[in-house]
Amino acid sequence: MPAPQQNTNARKWTADKVHECLDRMMEDAKNINETVYITQALVNEGLYQEIWNFWRRLHRDNSAIIDKMGQIEGHLESKLYNGAIDGTLVPSVAKFLLMNSCSWKNKDQEIPVEPEKVYLEDAYMVGDEGDIIRLAEAPKIVGFEKFVKMPDETKKRWTEDEVMSILTLMEQESVVPNIFSHYCALLRHGIHKQIWGVWKDNYSPAVTEKMRWIEAIYQAKMTAAAAKGRLNAPMTIFALKNLFKMKEKPLPKNPNRDPNEIRGTFINSYSGIYMVAPFYD
Numbered sequence: 001m002p003a004p005q006q007n008t009n010a011r012k013w014t015a016d017k018v019h020e021c022l023d024r025m026m027e028d029a030k031n032i033n034e035t036v037y038i039t040q041a042l043v044n045e046g047l048y049q050e051i052w053n054f055w056r057r058l059h060r061d062n063s064a065i066i067d068k069m070g071q072i073e074g075h076l077e078s079k080l081y082n083g084a085i086d087g088t089l090v091p092s093v094a095k096f097l098l099m100n101s102c103s104w105k106n107k108d109q110e111i112p113v114e115p116e117k118v119y120l121e122d123a124y125m126v127g128d129e130g131d132i133i134r135l136a137e138a139p140k141i142v143g144f145e146k147f148v149k150m151p152d153e154t155k156k157r158w159t160e161d162e163v164m165s166i167l168t169l170m171e172q173e174s175v176v177p178n179i180f181s182h183y184c185a186l187l188r189h190g191i192h193k194q195i196w197g198v199w200k201d202n203y204s205p206a207v208t209e210k211m212r213w214i215e216a217i218y219q220a221k222m223t224a225a226a227a228k229g230r231l232n233a234p235m236t237i238f239a240l241k242n243l244f245k246m247k248e249k250p251l252p253k254n255p256n257r258d259p260n261e262i263r264g265t266f267i268n269s270y271s272g273i274y275m276v277a278p279f280y281d
Helices: 002-012 015-030 038-043 049-058 063-086 091-101 160-175 182-187 193-202 205-227 233-244
Strands: 117-126 132-139 247-249 264-268 274-278
Touching (some): 015 063, 049 063, 063 182, 063 193, 091 233, 160 205, 182 205, 205 233
Antiparallel strands (some): 117 132, 264 274
């Protein structure tokens, strides 16, 4: 019967036992190896996705466990899109995995759907910008495992001065090669992207302004590298849409311009920055 099985799992997966598994998975996710997908990391521990989802529900009030799970998912996500844009992974496969495991979307091909509703007490979900959204009514289509109760102590863990200190370090670290997003930089400090949204919602406008500036720095870094041909252009555009909410528009027509002079995609972002990301064969 389901209830006894769940009770057995709860006794088996104590916080200490889960921490042991997560610590090993963290090393696996952070290392430069072939593990780029959560299923791979779980299989390496002799586990599977349902156990991962069960941990999240069982220990939803344990901020240390929830944070470690978020960091592991973040490291694997960054390995996927960094590997895809720099050519070390097959872009089409990485794109498929990002869409299936990280809720990335091909935003030009979205089909509106009317989601089934499910009511969860004190439910949260991760928004498009990594922000934590509290919901009394949540779309079931996202999947129950995406709903995380964010412990109150998470919001109180950092003082504003500590947040600004981390943001300053992230700004300085923008010169580090092969770090193309603020989420990757955040992971270097042991913080996952859901916390980024918590910071935006719980600190002063000065913190929000600093965070927007850091997002702009990494956005510019990624687009510049793609425009110079250092990164896979179609995959970079896919990453820009999902990481920075950028939108795709056709290149403006100019009857006096050689049609072969520029081949690419005209991109604009929510910040009002416009740029052309050319394709390379």
